[in-house]
Structure formats: structure tokens, C-alpha cells
Amino acid sequence: MGQIRELPPSVVNQIAAGEVVERPASVVKELLENAIDAGSTRVELSVERGGRDLVRVADDGSGIAREDLPLAFRPHATSKLVGAEDLHSIRTLGFRGEALAAIAEISRVRCQTRTADSEVGSEIRIEGGEASEIKDCGCPVGTSFEIRNLFFNTPVRRTFLKSDTTEAGHVAEMFTRIALAHPTIHLTYRSAGKTLYDLPPVTGLKERVAVFFGRELAEALLWVESEVDDVHLWGYVAHPSQSRSSAKGQYLFVGGRYVKDRSLAHALAEAYRGLLMVGRIPVAFLHLELPPEEVDVNVHPTKVEVRFRDSQRIYGQLLRTVRQTFLTSDLHGRLQAPP
Numbered sequence: 001m002g003q004i005r006e007l008p009p010s011v012v013n014q015i016a017a018g019e020v021v022e023r024p025a026s027v028v029k030e031l032l033e034n035a036i037d038a039g040s041t042r043v044e045l046s047v048e049r050g051g052r053d054l055v056r057v058a059d060d061g062s063g064i065a066r067e068d069l070p071l072a073f074r075p076h077a078t079s080k081l082v083g084a085e086d087l088h089s090i091r092t093l094g095f096r097g098e099a100l101a102a103i104a105e106i107s108r109v110r111c112q113t114r115t116a117d118s119e120v121g122s123e124i125r126i127e128g129g130e131a132s133e134i135k136d137c138g139c140p141v142g143t144s145f146e147i148r149n150l151f152f153n154t155p156v157r158r159t160f161l162k163s164d165t166t167e168a169g170h171v172a173e174m175f176t177r178i179a180l181a182h183p184t185i186h187l188t189y190r191s192a193g194k195t196l197y198d199l200p201p202v203t204g205l206k207e208r209v210a211v212f213f214g215r216e217l218a219e220a221l222l223w224v225e226s227e228v229d230d231v232h233l234w235g236y237v238a239h240p241s242q243s244r245s246s247a248k249g250q251y252l253f254v255g256g257r258y259v260k261d262r263s264l265a266h267a268l269a270e271a272y273r274g275l276l277m278v279g280r281i282p283v284a285f286l287h288l289e290l291p292p293e294e295v296d297v298n299v300h301p302t303k304v305e306v307r308f309r310d311s312q313r314i315y316g317q318l319l320r321t322v323r324q325t326f327l328t329s330d331l332h333g334r335l336q337a338p339p
């Protein structure tokens with residue numbers, strides 16, 4: 001008798017869910033990104049107990065057509081990608097069609113949605129991957145997701161969650177990343193019934209930085225920008241005096257997606273060389289826009305790491321651009337300037 005068996009779909013799905021959903025903040029990330037991909041202008045996030053009891057995201061985006069609703073929760077089902085060739089030209093935040101399936105496998109989900117051409121809304125409930133019938137419901141155009149009791153059917157995963165306060169902190173960080181990446185979207189965040197952020201749409205990144213990092217830091221930001229061939233780098237670096245003891249003030253976005261990149265963090269540190277005290281880490285909010293074929297975001301399910309086709313070139317551009325900004329600005333004068 002052979003020993004190898006194909007795993008049943010429920011086990012496959014739970015394993016896959018583990019890669020996408022680590023904690024409530026992962027759910028928040030996926031739902032907020034879906035709302036943005038749906039063209040929303042207003043997105044409301046609320047959580048209870050750091051997201052372990054409830055994550056709710058409501059948007060005013062395109063909505064989901066009734067016939068698509070069950071499909072949205074199927075693994076590898078997406079409206080954002082058609083063929084393999086599209087993998088090289090991704091313009092949406094999502095494309096793997098994994099998130100909703102993963103979330104629905106390990107929680108209790110309710111989704112209400114309505115498209116503009118439909119009179120009534122549609123509602124579906126899914127518990128541990130088991131979908132209900134679709135029902136009519138009254139709701140505005142857009143989509144709302146309620147994710148309750150995360151990991152209710154995976155007790156081991158649940159024990160890995162930290163305190164409600166810690167989980168709420170991770171949720172807030174996820175919200176911050178999205179809010180910095182998308183200043184033109186009205187975003188609100190409620191935790192345990194209290195509105196923590198109500199961010200009206202703004203045109204500039206600086207206003208959003210001020211909300212999260214304070215006026216003083218925002219006022220001392222230096223604009224950086226360069227366009228080399230088809231790579232556009234823009235954003236702000238903070239005055240060296242605003243540097244921190246951790247990398248918590250460093251935000252890098254590639255095509256509107258928050259990413260972590262050691263090489264670019266290194267380029268930034270190099271640009272500040274000689275301007276910082278030992279152990280201090282620069283604060284920066286930088287966006288990179290480059291043709292989709294120049295960057296591979298399909299490295300990991302959470303897409304927080306990317307691979308550049310020519311990372312040396314981007315390293316050099318970032319280093320030179322920030323250096324140049326320091327050379328042409330009166331850093332010392334700014335340091336002394338009255339508030």
C-alpha cells in the first residue's frame with residue numbers, strides 16, 4: 001500500500017489560510033485592500049477586542065454582483081487577473097484570490113453587498129468555510145464584511161494571539177500603512193466603540209503624516225523626488241533630528257503597496273550617513289512608482305516583500321535623490337528654525 005494521499009480540500013484550505021491570516025491585522029489588511037481595489041472613496045474599519053471578536057470593513061466601492069458572491073469566497077477566485085501574462089502587469093493590490101477564502105475558512109463571515117445597477121443588496125454568511133444561501137438585504141452601494149471569532153475552529157492558532165491591546169496595535173499599524181498610502185480616501189477607524197481616527201480625504205501625504213506622527217515632525221519633512229527613466233521616486237524624508245531608535249517611522253510604498261525592503265532601507269541609511277547619531281534610524285515616507293514588469297510582488301502571500309528586476313539601480317536612485325536633497329537644503333537652518 002502506498003503512503004501518499006492527496007489532502008482533502010478543507011485541510012488544504014486551512015493550511016493556505018495560515019499563510020495569509022496570521023492575526024486580526026492580516027484580516028484588516030486584506031479587507032482594506034479589497035475596498036481600495038473596488039474604487040472606494042470612503043472606507044470604515046471597526047474592531048472589537050483587537051479584532052479577535054470582530055473586524056468590520058464597510059466601503060462605498062463597486063459592490064459584488066449577486067452571482068459572483070459565492071465565488072468571491074472560493075480559493076483562487078479573483079476578478080483581478082485573467083491569465084498568467086497578467087502576473088507581470090499587476091495594478092491592483094490583490095490578485096491571488098486567496099484572502100476571502102482563507103478568512104472564511106477560519107472565522108464567521110457575513111458579507112452584505114450591492115452594485116449600483118441592483119435595487120436590492122445580497123447577503124451571504126460563511127462559517128468555517130460553509131456558505132449559506134444568498135439572501136436579499138437592504139444596504140447602500142458598496143460592500144461590508146463582518147469577520148467574527150477569528151480562529152474559532154483552529155484553537156491552536158488562537159492561542160498564538162497576543163493580548164487585545166497588542167492585537168489592536170497591529171491593527172492600528174495596518175491602518176496607518178493604508179492611510180499613508182491612500183491619502184485621497186476617507187478612512188475611519190473605530191476600536192471598542194471609540195473613533196480613533198476619522199481621516200477626511202486630503203491631497204497630500206504630509207497631512208496624513210501629521211495625523212500619525214505629529215505636526216512637528218510633519219513640518220520638518222523634506223520633499224524628495226526624482227524620475228530616472230521610468231522609475232519615479234517621491235515622498236518625504238524627515239530632518240535628521242527626527243530620527244528614531246527603531247525603524248517604526250519608515251514607510252516605503254511600491255505602487256501604492258506598503259513593502260519592507262532591506263536593501264532600500266540600507267540605501268536610506270547610507271543617505272543619512274554622517275547626519276545621525278549612532279543607533280538612530282531615519283524617518284521617511286517614500287513612494288516608488290515603476291512599470292509593473294519592473295517589480296515582482298508575487299513573492300509571498302502577504303505581498304509585503306517585493307523583488308525588483310534591477311534592485312541596484314533603484315538603490316542608487318534612492319541614495320542619490322535623498323543625498324541631493326540634503327545637499328541643497330539648509331539642514332542646520334531648519335534645525336534652528338522657530339516652531
Ligand code: ADP
Nearest residue numbers: 034038072078079094095096097098099100143
Ligand atoms: P483578490 O483580492 O486577490 O482578488 P480576494 O479573496 O481578496 O482576492 O477577493 C476575491 C474577489 O472578491 C475579488 O477579486 C473581488 O472581485 C471581490 N471583492 C472582495 N472584496 C470586495 C469589495 N470590498 N468590493 C468589491 N469586490 C470585492
Ligand code: MG
Nearest residue numbers: 030034094099
Ligand atoms: Mg484581496
